[in-house]
Amino acid sequence: MLRSSARRVKKVSFLFLAFCIAFLLAMPLQVSAKPNKPPKPEPSKPGILSLSSIAYVTKEGRDSVTITVIRAGGDDGTVSVNYCNCSKTATAGEDFGHVWNTLVFGDGEKVKSFTIPIVNDTKKEGEEGFIVYLKDVTGGATLGLSLAYVSIFDND
Numbered sequence: 001m002l003r004s005s006a007r008r009v010k011k012v013s014f015l016f017l018a019f020c021i022a023f024l025l026a027m028p029l030q031v032s033a034k035p036n037k038p039p040k041p042e043p044s045k046p047g048i049l050s051l052s053s054i055a056y057v058t059k060e061g062r063d064s065v066t067i068t069v070i071r072a073g074g075d076d077g078t079v080s081v082n083y084c085n086c087s088k089t090a091t092a093g094e095d096f097g098h099v100w101n102t103l104v105f106g107d108g109e110k111v112k113s114f115t116i117p118i119v120n121d122t123k124k125e126g127e128e129g130f131i132v133y134l135k136d137v138t139g140g141a142t143l144g145l146s147l148a149y150v151s152i153f154d155n156d
């Protein structure tokens with residue numbers, strides 16, 4: 001009687017032990033079967049950078065003209081664009097100041113601007129102009145309207 005119950009206890013504890021071992025062995029398998037994959041990120045939209053206008057107008061006697069660059073179609077991450085200007089009928093150094101720099105849009109920023117100095121000369125002259133343009137975008141952004149004409153009206 002005692003012997004058989006002792007045997008039974010042994011059998012039960014053996015089964016329990018076997019169950020525990022099987023459970024412990026299966027655990028890492030269960031963990032590795034479900035790897036913690038990070039959620040797929042939303043596709044990033046760095047946006048399109050464009051000049052706010054194809055033509056700007058200013059006149060002698062104003063210190064500078066402000067050029068605005070707009071970021072549309074997304075504002076994810078930091079992006080940048082280089083800008084510069086060059087002579088057309090107006091001459092750099094005589095009618096306006098040459099500029100060449102980088103605009104940096106931080107994450108979420110949609111509008112940036114820069115200024116170009118205008119020279120107030122004393123020459124009697126007609127309307128003159130120069131070109132301003134954007135180039136070399138970074139951060140995955142693309143270029144929209146990248147070239148504009150700036151007219152300077154004479155005040156002499």
Ligand SMILES: [Ca+2]
Binds near residue numbers: 119121
């Ligand atoms: Ca001039």
Ligand SMILES: [Ca+2]
Binds near residue numbers: 122125154
């Ligand atoms: Ca003038």
